Amino acid sequence: MSATPKADKPVQPAAVSKPNATTKAAETKTADSDPKSPDEDASSTPDFGDLVDSAAFEQILEMDDDDEREFSKSIVYDFFAQAKTTFEKMDKKLEEKNLAQLSELGHFLKGSSAALGLTKVKNSCEKIQNYGAHKDMTGTKEEPDDNVCLKQCKTTIEQAKDEFKDVQAALRKFYKDDGEDEPDEPDEPDEPDEPDEPDGQSD
Secondary structure, three states, rough: OOOOOOOOOOOOOOOOOOHHHHHHHHHHHHOOOOOOOOOHOOOOOOOOOOOOOHHHHHHOOOOOOOOHHHHHHHHHHHHHHHHHHHHHHHHHHHHHHOOHHHHHHHHHHHHHHHHHOOOHHHHHHHHHHHHHEEOOOOOOOOOHHHHHHHHHEEEEEEEHHHHHHHHHOOOHHHOOEEEEEOOOOOOOOOOOOOOOOOOOOOO
């Protein structure tokens, strides 16, 4: 049955005993309509501004089969852990001045963030990929100077970290989670203080 424009007014019951074809069609449409409230559909796609591509993130949300959004949440929080680990590796490779590895790590995190629609993080990671490959930010011009590339990588990694923190906070708020994506490790217990040596008796 082809979709018909939604009526502005609810269908009124027929005043005569013989319903005509129009009334039957309206009753069928009413029976087949989704009982969900219109507010539910309107709020299905959150607005994260320029942090997230809503169309891409909506595809992730469509995988959920409950109101708790457990499936999409698990994907998002797996990315949180993945990004944290990748940034740590980037810092290490930056210290080692390993541009090739920085390029690979940028490419890796670019793909993960793009899959979730995390636009700003994706764009910064693409720049890291390009700088690590001895190119400019657009990837169209060669940049042979290692020091220039390393400096650009360092600046962009810090920028990507800030953008990640922003989108992480926004997504946690969406999932109504004010805690961390993983439980904090308990602090190591302090070593007990050595007991004071008893004062020696004077000779």
